Amino acid sequence: MRSALAVLGAILAAMVLASCVTPKPGPGQTVRIVVRPTETGLSASYGLPGPATRFPFRDFAGDIRTDAWSTATPGAAIVDAAVTFSAPTTAFQIAISPDTSQRDRIYPALTPIGAGWLIYAPHLLPAEVGGLVHDVDFSLPEGWVVIGRRDSKGELVLDGWVYAGPESPVERGAADVVTAPETPAWLRAEVLKAANDSAAVFTGRLGVSLTSRPGIIIAHFPKERSGGMRGDVTPGAMVSVRFYGEAWSKQAPGDAEQVHEFLAHETFHFWNGDMVDSAENSDRPWLHEGGASYAALLALDPTPAPESVPLLKGINENLGKCQSALEEGQSLMTADMRGGDTPYACGVVLQWAWDAGLRATSGGKRDVLSLWKDVIAEALRANREYSVASTLRHVPREAAKAADVLLNGTGADRWTAFADALRGYGAVLAPARVVDEDRATALMHILGQYCNGQRGFYTRPTHLQLDTGDRCGPLNGDKEFDAVAGHDVIKDVSAMYDRIREICAASGVIEFTRNRTVVASAPCTKPLKAPTLYLRVTRAFGAG
Structure with missing residues (x-):
């Protein structure tokens, strides 16, 4: 583990209590929370500084709480993002079961990791307001540990992932690695190699080392029928990667490449989502997510040829999805792209447009990772946030033509103008059928009936x-x-x-x-439309 993570080693509240019967809290008032493991999940006991009829939580995640949380406290009820009480109350208890499903762009509250638990701590905390302090205590069996981001004094920050469980699956070194016992050895090895390799690429290209010691929690759930994989990064370079379905039990052709791209995406978030972050994440996640996805393609092939197979595959998969999702009357800046694959797909297309433009106008001396280096450096000098506007300041006008069409263009000729601008940068693309779109359209047509x-x-x-x-x-x-x-x-x-x-x-x-x-x-009794033609790329940019 130490050798696999050598590079990672080298790079290394307030709370609210709202009540109609309690005056505004003053200094020194403390909400005390005690977290204990149970046979089926966790128990969280809350002690309040004064009587309350309502206790709102910090993060919304209402469907998680109403689905997997319960309370036996008399007169208490969990409603969306709060607990309500029929009479003023100073203490209550919540039973937390593992999440029943993965939700789009919402961190799961509780995930089993062997005999222990992966907790998204902010879901447990009350909404923020001045005047309150909080104290969270983990009451654990002997031999259990708590791993999460800690401040300079060694105190848990509770702003992201926390592992509470046995010490046995924890390996400490350049990073804290927690591996669930069901995880195959090949999968663990590929995850750590991918994290190490991509971190080396990003450290060198972005010109800044990580300041946090990473935590990597790896889990495989072979009995889950959904298949696929999910990953999330929280502050302090804490990343959870979760693999679903029996298919991951044995390595198949192409699995290693898939894992490496997946981990490279999550690793890039150590920089563009932790060290700094997008100020527009809630409304325009495509800048943050697309940046990580395209950076992952470059991590797989750090010096790609214009006809690089992995790069073209990634571009084409996302270009078809973006063309399908972006309606004629909407630009990327005006469209609502907060759910599903769309933020990732259109985000990758935007990054590619910048990449091709920067390579062409700099004689091959700059690319999109050069752009991210400048964006991150500026954010670090300011408030640790970036935006579409701050990113555009680092893209010369001549290099921004294709991206400008995507960001601001609408109408029937939008994609024609986009293609023309990219051809000006040396890319080769033409209308063609896209396999993924053909497959999805045909099968969803049948299922829809x-x-x-x-x-x-x-x-x-x-x-x-x-x-x-x-x-x-x-x-x-x-x-x-x-x-x-x-x-x-x-x-x-x-x-x-x-x-x-x-x-x-x-x-x-x-x-x-x-x-x-x-x-x-x-x-099948309903006619299936003629296949749609989408732009397909055979050369990503000029030779430079």
């Missing part, structure tokens, strides 16, 4: 898995399949789309098969 509520599918290396549960009639059961309408869902997607379109036009039956055995079928 039967599903009530959540529907979708997960992509595996060699096949797909429906996310239908009991909500989609003949397509219920989360079936796994490798072909639809006789065509491979990974290798023959456009032909699959065309065949589905023919079947739907004739009101025929669509068959889902696995190893040539039918696993599900459903009539």
